[in-house]
Amino acid sequence: MTWHDLVRRIRTAGRYTTDREAEDVLRAVLGVLGGHVTGEERCELAALLPPEAGAVLAGSIPLTQPLTAPGFVDAVAAALGSVPPPTARWAAGTVLTELADTAGEDLTGRILAQLPRGYALLFGRAELVPAA
Numbered sequence: 001m002t003w004h005d006l007v008r009r010i011r012t013a014g015r016y017t018t019d020r021e022a023e024d025v026l027r028a029v030l031g032v033l034g035g036h037v038t039g040e041e042r043c044e045l046a047a048l049l050p051p052e053a054g055a056v057l058a059g060s061i062p063l064t065q066p067l068t069a070p071g072f073v074d075a076v077a078a079a080l081g082s083v084p085p086p087t088a089r090w091a092a093g094t095v096l097t098e099l100a101d102t103a104g105e106d107l108t109g110r111i112l113a114q115l116p117r118g119y120a121l122l123f124g125r126a127e128l129v130p131a132a
Contacts, residue, residue, distance in 0.1 A: 003050040014094035028079035029095035034060025069118030097124030
Protein backbone atom coordinates (compact mmCIF):
# COMPACT_ATOMS: atom_id res chain seq x y z
CA MET A 1 0.00 0.00 0.00
CA THR A 2 1.26 3.50 -0.82
CA TRP A 3 0.72 6.75 1.07
CA HIS A 4 -1.71 7.83 -1.65
CA ASP A 5 -3.64 4.55 -1.31
CA LEU A 6 -3.98 5.06 2.44
CA VAL A 7 -5.06 8.69 2.02
CA ARG A 8 -7.68 7.56 -0.52
CA ARG A 9 -8.97 4.92 1.91
CA ILE A 10 -9.30 7.57 4.61
CA ARG A 11 -10.95 9.97 2.17
CA THR A 12 -13.51 7.36 1.12
CA ALA A 13 -14.19 5.97 4.61
CA GLY A 14 -14.44 9.43 6.18
CA ARG A 15 -16.28 10.98 3.25
CA TYR A 16 -13.76 13.80 3.05
CA THR A 17 -14.03 16.09 0.05
CA THR A 18 -10.32 16.35 -0.75
CA ASP A 19 -7.17 14.28 -0.43
CA ARG A 20 -5.64 17.15 1.56
CA GLU A 21 -8.38 16.98 4.20
CA ALA A 22 -7.97 13.20 4.47
CA GLU A 23 -4.19 13.58 4.71
CA ASP A 24 -4.50 16.17 7.51
CA VAL A 25 -6.81 13.84 9.44
CA LEU A 26 -4.51 10.88 8.88
CA ARG A 27 -1.43 12.77 10.08
CA ALA A 28 -3.25 14.13 13.15
CA VAL A 29 -4.57 10.75 14.29
CA LEU A 30 -1.31 8.92 13.59
CA GLY A 31 0.60 11.58 15.51
CA VAL A 32 -1.62 11.19 18.57
CA LEU A 33 -1.73 7.39 18.31
CA GLY A 34 2.05 7.23 18.12
CA GLY A 35 2.26 8.45 21.70
CA HIS A 36 0.07 5.59 22.87
CA VAL A 37 1.29 2.49 21.06
CA THR A 38 4.66 1.23 22.22
CA GLY A 39 7.01 -1.68 21.89
CA GLU A 40 6.59 -4.48 19.41
CA GLU A 41 3.06 -3.39 18.48
CA ARG A 42 4.28 0.06 17.46
CA CYS A 43 7.00 -1.45 15.26
CA GLU A 44 4.62 -3.98 13.69
CA LEU A 45 1.98 -1.35 12.91
CA ALA A 46 4.54 1.06 11.46
CA ALA A 47 5.91 -1.73 9.24
CA LEU A 48 2.42 -2.43 7.83
CA LEU A 49 1.91 1.20 6.85
CA PRO A 50 3.43 3.18 3.99
CA PRO A 51 6.79 4.68 5.04
CA GLU A 52 5.34 8.20 5.39
CA ALA A 53 2.60 6.96 7.74
CA GLY A 54 5.01 4.77 9.70
CA ALA A 55 7.30 7.77 10.20
CA VAL A 56 4.44 9.89 11.60
CA LEU A 57 3.45 7.08 13.98
CA ALA A 58 7.00 6.33 15.08
CA GLY A 59 7.95 10.02 15.32
CA SER A 60 5.73 10.66 18.33
CA ILE A 61 7.20 10.53 21.80
CA PRO A 62 5.54 7.76 23.85
CA LEU A 63 3.42 9.01 26.74
CA THR A 64 4.02 7.75 30.24
CA GLN A 65 0.25 7.40 30.75
CA PRO A 66 -2.11 6.91 27.80
CA LEU A 67 -5.05 9.26 27.50
CA THR A 68 -8.58 8.02 28.03
CA ALA A 69 -10.55 7.56 24.81
CA PRO A 70 -12.27 10.96 25.26
CA GLY A 71 -8.85 12.49 25.98
CA PHE A 72 -7.54 10.93 22.77
CA VAL A 73 -10.39 12.52 20.82
CA ASP A 74 -9.62 15.88 22.47
CA ALA A 75 -5.96 15.53 21.47
CA VAL A 76 -7.01 14.80 17.87
CA ALA A 77 -9.26 17.88 17.97
CA ALA A 78 -6.30 19.99 19.09
CA ALA A 79 -4.05 18.48 16.41
CA LEU A 80 -6.65 19.38 13.79
CA GLY A 81 -6.83 22.99 14.97
CA SER A 82 -9.51 22.80 17.67
CA VAL A 83 -12.29 21.20 15.64
CA PRO A 84 -15.52 20.29 17.50
CA PRO A 85 -15.49 16.98 19.43
CA PRO A 86 -17.89 15.19 17.03
CA THR A 87 -15.60 16.07 14.10
CA ALA A 88 -12.55 14.83 15.99
CA ARG A 89 -14.33 11.62 17.01
CA TRP A 90 -15.28 11.00 13.36
CA ALA A 91 -11.67 11.59 12.29
CA ALA A 92 -10.26 9.31 14.99
CA GLY A 93 -12.78 6.56 14.27
CA THR A 94 -12.21 6.76 10.53
CA VAL A 95 -8.44 6.44 10.76
CA LEU A 96 -8.33 3.92 13.60
CA THR A 97 -10.89 1.66 11.92
CA GLU A 98 -8.83 1.68 8.72
CA LEU A 99 -5.67 0.97 10.71
CA ALA A 100 -7.41 -1.93 12.49
CA ASP A 101 -8.45 -3.38 9.15
CA THR A 102 -4.85 -3.11 7.95
CA ALA A 103 -3.38 -4.52 11.16
CA GLY A 104 -5.74 -7.47 11.50
CA GLU A 105 -7.42 -8.88 14.59
CA ASP A 106 -4.32 -10.12 16.44
CA LEU A 107 -2.31 -6.88 16.26
CA THR A 108 -5.39 -4.73 16.85
CA GLY A 109 -6.19 -6.77 19.95
CA ARG A 110 -2.67 -6.32 21.28
CA ILE A 111 -2.83 -2.57 20.61
CA LEU A 112 -6.17 -2.32 22.40
CA ALA A 113 -4.69 -4.24 25.35
CA GLN A 114 -2.17 -1.39 25.80
CA LEU A 115 -4.91 1.25 25.92
CA PRO A 116 -7.46 2.13 28.61
CA ARG A 117 -11.03 0.88 28.23
CA GLY A 118 -13.10 2.83 25.77
CA TYR A 119 -10.88 2.68 22.69
CA ALA A 120 -12.44 -0.36 21.01
CA LEU A 121 -15.26 1.62 19.42
CA LEU A 122 -12.75 4.08 17.96
CA PHE A 123 -11.11 1.08 16.27
CA GLY A 124 -14.48 -0.07 14.93
CA ARG A 125 -14.61 -2.98 17.37
CA ALA A 126 -17.12 -3.95 20.03
CA GLU A 127 -15.91 -3.66 23.59
CA LEU A 128 -17.20 -6.69 25.38
CA VAL A 129 -17.18 -6.74 29.15
CA PRO A 130 -17.97 -9.70 31.38
CA ALA A 131 -21.45 -9.77 32.93
CA ALA A 132 -21.46 -9.07 36.63
